[in-house]
Amino acid sequence: MVTSSVRTPVRRRAERIFRPTFQGGIKDSRSYTAFRWANGVLIIAICFLTLYPFLNVIAQAFSSEAYINSGQVNLIPKGFNVTTFGYVLGDAMFWRNYGNTVVYTVVATAIAMVLTTTFAYALSKRHLKGRAIFIGIAVFTMFFNGGLIPNYILINTLGFKNTIWAIVLPNAISIFNFLVMKAFFENFPEDLEEAAAIDGLTTYGILWKIVLPLSKAVIATMVLFYAVSFWNSWFTAFLYLDDANLYPVTVYLRNLLAATTGTEALGAGGSGEASQVASNVKAVTMLLTVLPIICLYPFIQKYFVSGVMLGSVKQ
Template identity: 35%
Template sequence: MAAATKNWRKQRTTGEIIFDVLIVILMCAICFITIYPIWYVIVNSFNDGADAMRGGIFWWPRVFSLENYKTVFKDSSILTAFGVTVLRTLVGTVLNVFFTAMVAYGLSKTRLIGRNFYLTMGIITMMFNGGLIPTFLLYKNLNLLDNFLVFVIPAMFSFYNAIIFMSFFREIPASLEESAEIDGANDFLIFLRIILPLSKPVLATIALFSGVYHWNDYFSGVIYINKPSLQPIQTYLYRMVAEAGSNQMAAQTADVVKSTTSMSLKLATMVVTTLPIVCVYPFLQKYFVKGMMIGAVKG
């Protein structure tokens, strides 16, 4: 085995070696471009706000300080927005996964009456939508404006996720359902007792999709929410950045320390809002990779 490996290495041409080196350099460059902006935000969030105005902080905090994070967690409005985001993510993800899986299970059955019609309508909704103004008026008529349910109800179903579910459900042996039907189980009981327990990979995949969407969505809070007590953390951060940008010149001339503190607070808030979803991803990664391979290989 060792001799074969040695002979294979000798057979490699100079061009192949150069190509491999270039690939490694390119991948390292891509990793650096991807990771360094995140590292830059983290480093500056742990640096003293007044000192950060001098610039030149690239790799490590020059004046280490936790005041930015202390100020963030002392702000009751930030904590309220964070709580809204956590609650929205949990409730919205559970409802989206459950209802999308339930609809997809029904659509995966060829005996469903009107199945082709439902599939056609679902595909149309993936390509076209009613637009922002009709959607706003619809939510207004449904009394969803300034209502927590505006985060949850419109996101309870996704046809794109339903397609992934259907691909997985088709791979489950029909004999399992037939045996349950013989024992007297109905379709809903089969879905709860048999289908869902066997669908952990795709459930984790869709939960990750939905959770990331709910956690990162700021647009819904900007358009449909006026109450400060209902705005999610991403909307709070968006408004903080927008207000700081519009008042940047005045803040710099009026109070240098305040301007710098505002910037450092934005960076600290970005870290706080991003860290939870980043910590969740590694625990779902193995299911995520398996779920994304659904339908990619056919026997």
């Protein structure tokens, strides 16, 4: 015979649902319950308002010209059409520029992470001589810079024009990201580093074997920040690159978008096809640009909030 102390699965489930009743707890008041419902509705409304523009862009990207021009496209595509996708994706220059963007983003993010991590780790040590001077110089650059023309002259003088270095080096360190990482390293337990030093690890060994493996959250967050910044960047390439074969995809899509708003024909093979391309090229270009980042974000999202908070909250 099963004693009364043994609870059946049904009873355990009921206790989880009605825990206050079984445990004698206090039920939520009506005002608090109303607050929770109102808070939930408000959050859902904010999420919908945030997603609505993006969903509208997706709908327009797959809609036909007539429905777009008449303003009938809302959240669902009408007159399903992929002519613009075919025109853009069928261009060999698009894929060449897309490959350039991948290379620029990977190389630039790797360089930025190495420089930012080492710079932040070094300046997180309070015993470092001249630390305040270096931090002051870094913060100064957040508010003042040489300007567009001096930067252009510098890049041209260094021979970086029409090279990958004109894209990946000028913005290699973001001072905001540097300050976040510095704050994180300042809160890192010193006992771990001291123990590693006693075991014979050098400064570089401590950074590589102790600090970095325990800093995955903030590193993943910084990688996301840098990758998004370099992926979406177009003005630097537009300024320093003259060869179309070196353009990133953002410049290609920018030029395509500019062509559709001008008086010149797109050369899409016919007036009807050209009109279709012109009608939703904005939506298609935005979708093609943001899609890789959307695919990357779910893998990094779990580190995102904790990474920023770890580097911005004093212990």
